[in-house]
Amino acid sequence: MSTTLEPPVRARRLTKTVGDRLVRVAEAATTPYLPADFMDLFAPLRPGADLRGRIESVDPETADAATIVIRPGADWAGHVPGQYLRIGIDIDGVRQWRAYSLTHGPRRDGRISITVKAVPDGLVSNHLVHEARPGTLVHLEQAAGEFVLPPEGGKFLMVTAGSGITPVIGMLRNLFPSTDEGVLRPPRSAEHDIVVVHVAPSHPHSIFIRDLEALDAAGAVRLVARYDDEHGVLDVDDLATLVPDLAERTTLACGPAGLLDALGAHHEAAGLALTTEQFRTARVEPGDGGTVTFASGATLDLDGATPILDAAEEAGMLMPSGCRMGICMGCVIPLREGSVRDLRNGAITTAVPGETGDIKVQTCINAAAGPCHIDH
């Protein structure tokens, strides 16, 4: 290691203090706002800004799925194929956060992409597939997730169902880039022996099926496609038949909870390793009342008619409060998980961890609508 490449410590400290002073002056000149609030007007993707991105294109994959290509802000730290990203987009004026798998390996042009399947009643997925337009500014978080392939390679079985293919396609595209000359097999893919068991309702409804078929034809992976309308619903006990060397492989699975649970039981019984990825946490249907858990550890069983604030105070908890009629916002606290109902008009607010993030709700006019967790 050479030390001459590093600037002398004293000079660095000097530039740092000069920089700090400039920042302090800029802050003093813009208070109560931050210099960033003004810079965001002109350069929302600049280094140092909150992480955002701009949609560059929306490319249809099937009738109800599309790949969204995004130019991320300058501070995008990159990702490993298989990881997902949380994206926040304003729909009808309301910021909605969801998690989607990145469906490309790191791209040379620095763009990132997610592939979204519009699910029935899916507010965000339908918006992204059918309404989103290039040029829209979206809010991002850095890539995250442990659902990645070990770089040293090995023998793998990927079990994917429906849009569960998305993290896997990111891995496969990175290992076997598809070009005009066909599927490439760069050195980094030499040590990977991959079988993909992909489940979908039917061939035309299968996202990325052409990519999978091309990879299979080129001998990069072995594809076992199972369509519900053709082969019936997959029984996990058939895996040993579909993949004879199942025991030698590490299984990575991504799909709906039902499949992952069945696979978990199957692999546990067989003593096999399994890594899973699931996006949609089991969603609770809003009901009347429910158990409210507070960050302090307290829990309250509430009916559907009592404001959370009243019940919590009744239980002796110290709660922020104000007008107690829903106008002053003095009582808002974050709802981490679960649903609450606005007692004035029945409107339901639902927070899903990892997707919506915390949602601030007014406790004085909201009652529990199912089990919820409140950060207070």
Add this chain to the structure above:
Amino acid sequence: MTTIQKKSVLGQDNPIAHLTEADIEQIGIELDAIRQDVLDSRGAADAAYIRRVIDTQRKIELGSRAVLLFSAFPPAWVLGTLGLSVSKILDNMEIGHNILHGQWDWMRDPKIHSSTWEWDMASPAEQWKHSHNELHHTYTNVIGKDNDLGYGIMRVDEDQPWTPASLAQPVFCFINAVFFEYGIAAYDLELGSVIAKKQTKDPDFRRRAKQVLGKIRRQATKDYVVHPALSIPTGSFLPTLAANFTANIVRNLWSNSVILCGHFPEGVETFEKRSIDGETKGEWYVRQMLGSANISGSKALHIMTGNLSHQIEHHLFPDLPSNRYAEIAPKVQALFDKYDLTYCARPMPQQVYSAWHKVVRLSLPNGWLKTTNVKNAPQQLGILYKMATGDRRTRRLLGRKLESEARAAA
């Protein structure tokens, strides 16, 4: 102004005497329906509106401050001061006031949220939210509960006893208008009552006072040190300082006028403390309807007042986005007509005059203004002098005489 409850006792016209309990409940139901209509159609266009206003305000501020770097050049001073005044008014009214009300919380944008917003004025957002959203909006125009009525320092009602100190009220009110942002900060701090109750050592008060002083220091450093200093290269230190000072005063006078227009003009009703015991939602709505006054005018006026020109709509629905008040105003007014209530709306000069006329009238003993004309002015001034310098008994006797003369004249 006499509270609605006293009006009926005194045989004066009580504007809600004709409403039955069922009427009041129905008013509540109809107003809820108007609110729900807005909630159902609230969406991307509204979000775009507030972002556009914020974007515009910030660009005006940047532009004005850039121009003021050359403020030694008089046209630059005029342009920059004008721009900065507009920017500060937008910041405080259409943006700050309304965001701090939580009108835009539904967007779930952490940058435009009542729990995170801070504004370009002396009072810290947190303290203002308590005194304004919680106290003023809940107890609107209830004597003894709503400190916004005269900010606890003025005589705002005939029923409050007149004292010689009341004479200083117009001057005091004007000084408060000029330095309004500091008045608000002191008021949000409840400085008057804290000093009166000798609670200045209370740790919570200390914490809040520190918060206010910190905010004032940062605000003053920005306006009176940093920006003037940045103008030194063009020899514009003092002109820029003067420009910032002027813009702050313009903003203070403007927001004070708008706020006076909201609850102070003639025709706005006040309520007794005990009248809100067990108040229903319908009764709360009616109190808001009669306790507020609108300013009629152009779209630009509505924006510059932060849509507080729709004070009635704002008080009925303080959490609805301000850009929607204009649209629901005709429906609200139709409801007033349906139930034979008076929708108090006048152009700004009239409302400001009306409010100041009341400030002056109440600075004088009840009936004094009514019984005074050019001819008897010297005698009347004599009476006023006696009342101001005499003991309590003299004041009471002369006061009664004035009141009965005024009644006889009417």
